[in-house]
Amino acid sequence: MSVIHDPLSEEAAARIILSAAAAGSPLQIRGGGTRTLAQAGGRDILSSANLSGIVAYNPAEMTMTARSGTPLEEIAAALEKHRQMLAFEPLDLRPVLGTGGIPTIGGVFATNASGARRFVAGAARDSLLGVRFVNGAGEIIKAGGRVMKNVTGLDLAKLLAGSRGTLAFLTEVTFRLLPVPEDAATIVVSGLNDAEAAAAMATAMSMTVEVSGAAHLPESVRGRVLGGRLPDGAATVLRLEGLAASVAVRAEKLSAAMASFGAVSVLDAGATAQLWREIRDVQPYADGTARPLWRVSVAPTVGHQLVAALRLETGVDAYYDWQGGLVWLRMEANPEAELVRRYIKALGGGHATLMRASAAAMATTPVLQPQAEAIAALSTRIKEKLDPAGLFPAGW
């Protein structure tokens, strides 16, 4: 049975790391425990559960500092009081992965988990201003700061964002916030096939209407969001946010342009919030099964080509976010990792992460995209500089 360490302070975390290093017993870092990112393999667990709480919230400057184990819910509640939010819409994968746990802010940044607004407002890493962490040598390190612009030295905060517990134990994060838009609406274009949808989304993005979400839900998926209330046929959905008057003007403009692609309807702010939450959290595939689920990141116009190519060879179902650049790909039977990655490569590159599959398939499939040799070697050298004893799992 693995031991769970949940230190109350950075110093205590440093002591745990030092003694683990001395004993030669590797550690697995855990945030809210909502997903298992690398194979724990019986390692002892270093948890941020007790490093919790908002350290500083300055609504006027739109920045917040929180300990890494702070539940996302607590942060959202604090932000709501001032009508502010995280720009990158962190996703909650518990429903689709069938896991429990409590999402934490540290876990969000450690996985760089970013939702629909990513393709216009950046990923979690783009909101991260500063971090504190304990490295594998037990040293407490600060990087970045709390101001919006900072190019003082190497940007280690970016390196830590998305490092998935492979480099160091995040203890505190400082991030920027955005005001919650006053109003929002979604333009729904119905009945487009995947290729037509890609063209429609590209057109929408070329317009000056500031689309902040562009997704395509093929007919197989359309009924699994908004309680099936979207109009019949595949749904291409485009989100607009901002001041109410401005949203109305832009909605009209966008609707007019989209009418040449298909039947257009509009969702109000309430339905918009629900729809984009479900798209973000992969609700359509929260089907209680362990059928293999890939998260694929490619150039936006390539997403539908990839799915079309795969369809000829195997049973897949898919939907698209980020204008087509983020593909949630559910396989009928096997993960088909080799096939998926071969087509991604052939279509110009990108990467695929296996998010869900049967335990057996997870154990035998390369879950993360294998990297070019030179990049993998460089990543290993970097890891050695943060975690010289190799206490934390490697993973790239």
Next chain:
Amino acid sequence: MEQIGFLPPKAAVLSRRREIVADLADLLPEGCLVHEPRELVPFETDAFVSYRRVPLAVALPETTAQVAAVLKYCHRYAIPVVPRGAGTSLSGGAIPQEDAVVLGLSKMSRILEVDYANRTAIVQAGVTNLAISDAVSADGYFYAPDPSSQLACTIGGNIGMNSGGAHCLKYGVTTNNLLGVKLVLVDGTVVELGGKALDAPGLDLLGLVCGSEGQLGIVTEATVRLIAKPEGARPVLFGFDSSEEAGACVADIIAAGIIPVAIEFMDKPAIAICEAFAGAGYPSDVEALLIVEVEGSEAEMDDMLRSIIEIARRHGVRVVKESQSATQAALIWKGRKSAFGATGRIADYICMDGTVPLSQLPNVLRGTAEIIERHGLRVANVFHAGDGNMHPLILFDANDPDDAARAEEAGNEILKLCVDVGGCLTGEHGVGIEKRDLMRHQYAEADLAQQMAVRAAFDPQWILNPSKVFPLEGRPAA
């Protein structure tokens, strides 16, 4: 006053100068190597002109393969390499050293691909910032980060410094608009980081490279984000009776949840300098001026400007000048964007770049004035106020060594003040040599050591731009 030091030149490199030049000539096509002493002079400094070092040679490769060949050679003989774009760095980031080969990207200045459906452009590192926007402008797009030097500076240099500009308040700085690079590692290996996909697998090496000041590798190509141009953009000018009121107004605009595209600040001396140069119609009888720009349709702009003007009135704004035409808008921006050049015509100056939390703006403006006065100098403040990125231009006479020393001293005090109120040494110009010896004021020893260790994972021998960013003492042994 002590001058900023460089690493002592390696005797072993200097003594092999002729051989090295001959070897590099073999690696490069004709016309791509500069080594005549007279021809090396233009490369001896950048826009931080107080410091000069004539390099050993300048390589101006035309292809990634040639960049790789030069690096591989220099790596083999541990010859320092200083990457260079247009040499507009304000922190001395591109200043060479006597034993260094300058690797200039100026011949690699092509736009390789524009892809509107994916809203990306792939460009060579030596292309100028403005050339990207110019190439896509007719089709309704632009590349967002817009340093005032955009006519000259290169995208490679922008990546080196993670440069910003007036419009970064809304669109973010270079790192937020960069999707991928082709990077030549110190041993000549070529890697692709990122690409047209919105995120890359594994560690965020792209995020690490952006802003690394040429110390992790040489960027030869970049994939950047293009953005559809807004329907319209309109600046408004505000004149205030005090810098503090203007500073407080900025903080209140942001706190109100309004994010304009740009909020630029100028104090009285800066207004006078810019007005004399550009004739932009700035009011001459105010203590401070804000340029606030909003974007969108006419109705949206009206809406936003109304709220912004209301906030300014609460802060006792005395002059409100809404731009009535595109020509007027262009003129307003011309004044702002020529601020550094115009200042350079009346005096020598050094430009500080500290960033502070917004609530500290009035406090730091006061502190700056006091420091400047104590040193018997003059200052003009012109900066990106919306994100707290301050640019006091300290005016001095470069022919008077005492004046120059006091200017450097005052600059250091101002930057320390920025750090002490919760900010940082540099928001967009980079550390270079200029702020290198202040790094210990911002970072604890362990923090710096961690950064240096990561740097060494890329360049164990410390040959890439070695005199920059990290204090010369206390570096890890190679």
